[in-house]
Amino acid sequence: MKSVLDLLEKVKGVIFDLDGVLVDTAVFHFQAWKRLAQEFDFDFTEIQNEQLKGVSRIDSLEMILNWAHVVASENQKIAWAALKNRWYLEFVAQMKEDDILPGSIALLHWLKQHGFLVALGSASKNAPLILEKTGMFCFFDALVDGNSVTLSKPHPEVFLQAAGQLKLKPSECLVFEDAQAGVDAAVTAGMKVIGVGSHLKGADLSVCSLMEVLN
Numbered sequence: 001m002k003s004v005l006d007l008l009e010k011v012k013g014v015i016f017d018l019d020g021v022l023v024d025t026a027v028f029h030f031q032a033w034k035r036l037a038q039e040f041d042f043d044f045t046e047i048q049n050e051q052l053k054g055v056s057r058i059d060s061l062e063m064i065l066n067w068a069h070v071v072a073s074e075n076q077k078i079a080w081a082a083l084k085n086r087w088y089l090e091f092v093a094q095m096k097e098d099d100i101l102p103g104s105i106a107l108l109h110w111l112k113q114h115g116f117l118v119a120l121g122s123a124s125k126n127a128p129l130i131l132e133k134t135g136m137f138c139f140f141d142a143l144v145d146g147n148s149v150t151l152s153k154p155h156p157e158v159f160l161q162a163a164g165q166l167k168l169k170p171s172e173c174l175v176f177e178d179a180q181a182g183v184d185a186a187v188t189a190g191m192k193v194i195g196v197g198s199h200l201k202g203a204d205l206s207v208c209s210l211m212e213v214l215n
C-alpha cells in the first residue's frame, strides 16, 4: 500500500488547507454559522456544515440562506457575513495551543528540514491572522487565501495559484485537505492529495490526523 512518504518522494511542494487540517477552527466556523442561522430560526446541522468546508464566507452564507429559504438584500447579506465573522473571531481570540491540530508543527518542521517548499491553500480571509497567532507563519514559502482567490473550492484556483507562487507544476505538488470540495479541487488541479479524515472520496491516501504522517 502507498504511504505518505511514497507520495512525498514524487513531489517538491506541499500545499496545506488551513481550517481542519493545521488548526481546529472548523468547529468555530460551524458554531458561528449555527448562531447566525438562529437569527432567522433555521436549525443548521453538522451534515449541512460538512458541505460548507472549503467554501468562502459569502458563498457559505448564500448556501445557508438557500437551505433556510430566506431571501435577503445584498446589504443584509454583507451585514450577516460580518456578524458571523465577528463571532468566529471571538472564538479565534480564545484559541490555545491545543487548537493547533496534533502533528501540524512537527510535519511543517520536517518538510522544511527535508527541502520541501510549503504553501497555504485556504479559502479563509482570516488565514494570515491565524498563522501569526499559532506561530506557523514562518514555515510558509507562499500564502494563498480568501483574500486572493475569487472562486471557492471545488474550483482549483486556490491550489493552482499556490503552485504558481512556488514556481512548481501542479504534478509536483501534494495537497493536504479535510474537505470533499478541497480534495476535488486538488484532483482537478492535477495534484496528489491526502485526505485528512476518513470520509473523503478521491484522495490518493487518507490519514485521520497529521500525526500519522511521520509515524
Ligand code: BG6
Pocket (backbone or CB within 6 Å): 018, 019, 029, 052, 053, 054, 055, 056, 057, 060, 085, 122, 123, 124, 125, 126, 127, 146, 179
Ligand atoms: C475555509 C473554511 O477554510 O474558509 C470555511 O473551511 C470558511 O468553512 C472559509 O467559510 C472562509 O473563511 P473566512 O475565515 O474567510 O470566513
Ligand code: MG
Pocket (backbone or CB within 6 Å): 017, 018, 019, 020, 021, 026, 053, 054, 177, 178, 179
Ligand atoms: Mg478545511
